[in-house]
Amino acid sequence: MLLIYFLLFLAFHVLEAHAATCNFFSDGCWVFDSSYPLYDSSACPFIQREFDCQRNGRPDQKYLSYRWQPQGCRLARFDGGDFLQKFGGKSIMIVGDSLSRDLYQSILCLLHSSVPGIKYNRTRVGSISTVTFLDFGVKVKYDLNPFLVDLIATENGTLLILDSVAEKANLWRQNDVLIFNTYQWWYYRGAKQPWQFVKVGDKISKDIDRNIALKRALGTWGQWVDSDMDPAKTRVFFQLVSPSHYDGRDWNQPEARNCADQTEPVLGSVYPGGLPPARGLQKEALSLIKKPVTLLDITHLSQFRKDGHPSIYGQDGRSGMDCLHWCVGGVPDIWNEILYNLLFIP
Numbered sequence: 001m002l003l004i005y006f007l008l009f010l011a012f013h014v015l016e017a018h019a020a021t022c023n024f025f026s027d028g029c030w031v032f033d034s035s036y037p038l039y040d041s042s043a044c045p046f047i048q049r050e051f052d053c054q055r056n057g058r059p060d061q062k063y064l065s066y067r068w069q070p071q072g073c074r075l076a077r078f079d080g081g082d083f084l085q086k087f088g089g090k091s092i093m094i095v096g097d098s099l100s101r102d103l104y105q106s107i108l109c110l111l112h113s114s115v116p117g118i119k120y121n122r123t124r125v126g127s128i129s130t131v132t133f134l135d136f137g138v139k140v141k142y143d144l145n146p147f148l149v150d151l152i153a154t155e156n157g158t159l160l161i162l163d164s165v166a167e168k169a170n171l172w173r174q175n176d177v178l179i180f181n182t183y184q185w186w187y188y189r190g191a192k193q194p195w196q197f198v199k200v201g202d203k204i205s206k207d208i209d210r211n212i213a214l215k216r217a218l219g220t221w222g223q224w225v226d227s228d229m230d231p232a233k234t235r236v237f238f239q240l241v242s243p244s245h246y247d248g249r250d251w252n253q254p255e256a257r258n259c260a261d262q263t264e265p266v267l268g269s270v271y272p273g274g275l276p277p278a279r280g281l282q283k284e285a286l287s288l289i290k291k292p293v294t295l296l297d298i299t300h301l302s303q304f305r306k307d308g309h310p311s312i313y314g315q316d317g318r319s320g321m322d323c324l325h326w327c328v329g330g331v332p333d334i335w336n337e338i339l340y341n342l343l344f345i346p
Contacts, residue, residue, distance in 0.1 A: 023072035024338050025297040029065045030265040030304055037064040038078055038081040038337075039113035041329045044129065048101065053327035058313040060263045068301050068334045071092070071269070076345045078337040080114025084136040086344055091139035093128075093172060096181030097146035097240045102177065102207075102325055104142040106332035107339075111140070128171065141175065143168065144193075146185035149217045152162065157196030161215045165224045173228055177343070179296065180221070181239040183278055184324070186214045192336045211281055218285035219276040226290050237339070238286055239296040240277045244324040249273070259323035262307040271303040294342060298335050305331045 041054050041064075044207050049056070052104045070074065090273040108131055114327030119134040127144045141272055145168060150161040172178055187193065198208050198214060241339060250255025251266045266272075279286055279299045286293060302308075306323075308331040326332050 005024060007067065012117065022070050023222065024068075024070050024075065024341065025295075026300060027071035028069050029267070030301075030302065031069045031083045032062070032065055033067045036067055037329045038333055039109050039329060041109065044109035044112055044329075046105050046107075046112065047328045048105060049194070050310065050322070051102060051325060051328040053106060053310050053313040053330070055314060056165050056310070056313040058310075058327070063305075063307045064262055064329055066265060066305075066334075068338070075337055075341050078110055078333070078340045082344065083340060084111060084114065084133060084138055087136070087176075089137040091141060091174070091178040092177040092179070093141040093143060094179045094181075095143040095145050095148065095168075095172060095264050095279040096179075096182050096239070097144070098325060100181045100185065100239070101142060101144070102242075102328060102332040103142065103181075103239070103335055104326050107336045108140055109131065109329065110333060110336055111138070142245045142275050142295045143171070147217060148180060148181060148182045148221045151195060154197075158194060158212075160195040160198045162198065162200045162213060165221055169224055169228060173234065175234060177237070179237040179239060179339070181242075182217065183282070184220075184243050186210050186217075211278070214278070215281055215285050219288065222286065222289040222293075225293060229291055231292050235294070235343070236292065237294045237296050237342075238282075239298060239335075240282050240325075241276050241299045242300055242326075243276060243303045245309060246284070246321075246323045248305075251306055258311070259306050260311045260321060260322050262309075262311070264307050266304040266306060273303065275299060276301075296339065298338070300333055301334075 002109070010111045041052065054061070096101045103176045111133060112120070115135075121134065125131045128141055130138045130139055130141045147160060148165060150167045152159050154165070188194070197206060198213065200208070220326065225236060236312050245251070245259040245262070247258075251254050252314055256262070276299065283295070286295065308326050310322040310325060310327055312321060313327070315321070
């Protein structure tokens with residue numbers, strides 16, 4: 001009997017050690033779990049129309065019931081009540097592009113659904129949206145800021161300044177948790193490109209190699225983290241590349257031109273298409289930062305989720321084929337589940 005107790009004790013502590021050292025991001029697979037989704041999206045008042053796939057007529061729901069299973073441990077289920085209690089009186093700000101908006105709306109739904117009749121208010125000042133959960137004093141903020149560096153209007157056109165984050169830095173540093181993202185907008189051209197000129201040092205030009213620009217901007221942002229952030233007061237996260245699914249060859253389905261009609265993840269733990277080069281560029285630039293920045297390395301695990309995009313259900317089918325953003329609820333809920341584990345689970 002003593003031997004049995006000893007073996008059970010040993011097994012428990014081995015599992016505990018696995019959980020403490022588990023890599024939530026690189027090794028794992030998606031498993032169907034009928035206890036998911038974590039909330040009813042039809043009851044969430046925060047989902048923007050183009051991400052509300054169920055409201056827009058998506059007929060299948062299986063994509064809502066997959067959870068990410070890391071190898072060697074299991075993520076604690078997102079507990080919104082626990083989050084609100086532990087985070088009482090504090091603020092979290094999510095800064096980036098529309099993929100950050102996916103993350104923002106997801107966490108609002110997760111928190112809103114956790115306490116029946118929860119009271120909240122919404123405000124917006126400039127590019128910053130804030131939802132405050134009144135009984136807990138918890139503020140969740142979103143700053144639409146696709147480049148992280150300054151983008152300013154001049155009399156000659158919009159200027160992207162790769163060496164300055166000064167315009168928004170004062171607003172960022174006032175929060176207890178910051179989650180940053182920048183990637184997609186660096187590669188827009190033509191009508192979608194939001195700037196006419198780019199400034200590096202004293203030089204102004206009409207264009208620049210986009211990888212060089214992204215790396216320079218991340219360097220500027222990293223210098224701001226090192227000079228202005230106090231790790232004892234603010235925890236900083238950076239969300240790496242969110243993958244798109246516009247080419248079925250990436251998941252060994254060459255007949256699929258995009259994510260339309262995809263209802264299941266790629267099975268297994270190896271994604272055929274490999275990782276996007278920009279992720280490596282981001283990690284290289286971020287490795288130079290001296291102060292702590294936790295990476296939300298969601299690229300690999302999200303690559304398997306070809307089924308998680310709005311596709312034609314991005315706004316009653318009027319927004320074309322969207323294989324870039326994500327349905328809410330869906331994949332961004334798991335990003336936030338990982339965030340919850342990183343913030344609150346020892």
